[in-house]
Amino acid sequence: MSVSSVPLSTRLLLWGKAAGRCQYTGCNHPLWKDDLTQNEFNIAYIAHIVADKPDGPRGHEELSTKLGKELSNIMLMCDEHHRLIDKIDVEGHPVERLQEMKATHERRIEIATSITDDFQSNIVLYGANIGKHGSFLRWDRAAQALQPLKYPAEKEAIELSMKNSSFEDKEELYWILEKENLNRQFNERIKGRFHLEQNQHLSIFPLAPIPLLIYFGHLLSDIPTADVYQLHREPQGWSWQSHPEEFDFIIRKPKNSSSVVALNLSLSATINNERITSVLGEDASIWTIAIKNPYNDFLKSKEQLQMFREILRKVLNEIKAVHGNAEELHVFPAVPVSIGLEIGRVRMPKADLPFVIYDENRQSGGFKKAIDLI
DSSP: OOOSOOOHHHHHHHHHHHTTBOOSTTTOOBSSBOTTTOOBOOOOEEEESSOSSTTSTTOOTTHHHHHTTOGGGEEEEOHHHHHIIIIIOSTTSOHHHHHHHHHHHHHHHHHHTTOOGGGEEEEEEEEOOBTTBOOOOOHHHHHHHHTTTOEESSSSOEEOOOTTOOOOTTSHHHHHHHHHHHHHHHIIIIIHHHTTOTTOOEEEEEESOHHHHHHHHHHHTTOOOEEEOOOBTTTTBSSOOOOOTTOOOEEEOOSSOOSSEEEEEESSSOOOHHHHHHHHOTTOEEEEEEOSSOOTTOOOOHHHHHHHHHHHHHHHHHHHHHOTTOSOEEEEEEOOHHHHHHHHHHOOTTTSOOEEEEEEEGGGTEEEEEEEEO
């Protein structure tokens, strides 16, 4: 039982430094409201690191009296963790551990509350059914991926997904409905709100079939202040990872020059040219962007994404120079979702050929035309 009376000024300072939350590592529980009723009142406890009496938890013959009312020696805690450190597991909570908890929590709060508008970003979630599987996108996981360079501007995401759709990407109507929904949601929730506000930043978290993501990128092209994220399998999550050593993209140019032009994007998997000529005919001129060993989790870093943007811009310029008489570019993508979206952003509608974008679905017998991009 505490024997010291911590001055009100010190308690207020502690509340400020803790942001009114439990400072026990991993808890962060708000201490100004009841979870059940949501009534707002003070449910915090002042916990001493060194007890304010020598025979208390972590008590000391000299320091207990000296530090009893010091800000550096007290923590804000919920009832559960206050009892844990003082009664249930005193030995497991030595002074050094509690000091580290306090310092880490207060350092995090200091960083978070120093955010200015320049560090804020609006989280955008866009998902659509891939085969029979829906998309699973969550605001909290997206918010975690932003830090420490950006922080969420709002507590809720801008969601563009069509909820509870029963259509699958093997159906022609799926592409019509999803494209129209995306177009309407974008115009209403993003373009109408951010187009004229140049300081508004977007962080895009996409999980949908690649043709739809290319179309989404096309819509985003005139809103430049946007970052695109990639869902990684290993380790799982949206946070960007270290740039892999000795990584590069490979460009393969066609040996023939035809008015039927295709772009083979073999990054997540290998697309044999025979699968493309079976759709377009043997005379098709096929340009390829690939990596040495295509696989579905190769994209790790933002640097790789930027490299792809530069490579794609170069290839689209060359295609235009070589095939100026072509009417359209047939795009066959096997790419990660973030690259899919960047394809649409890189394309320049007034300069590049119109896109005919294909989607592979085994139930439909291979590559099928999905979306036109004029």
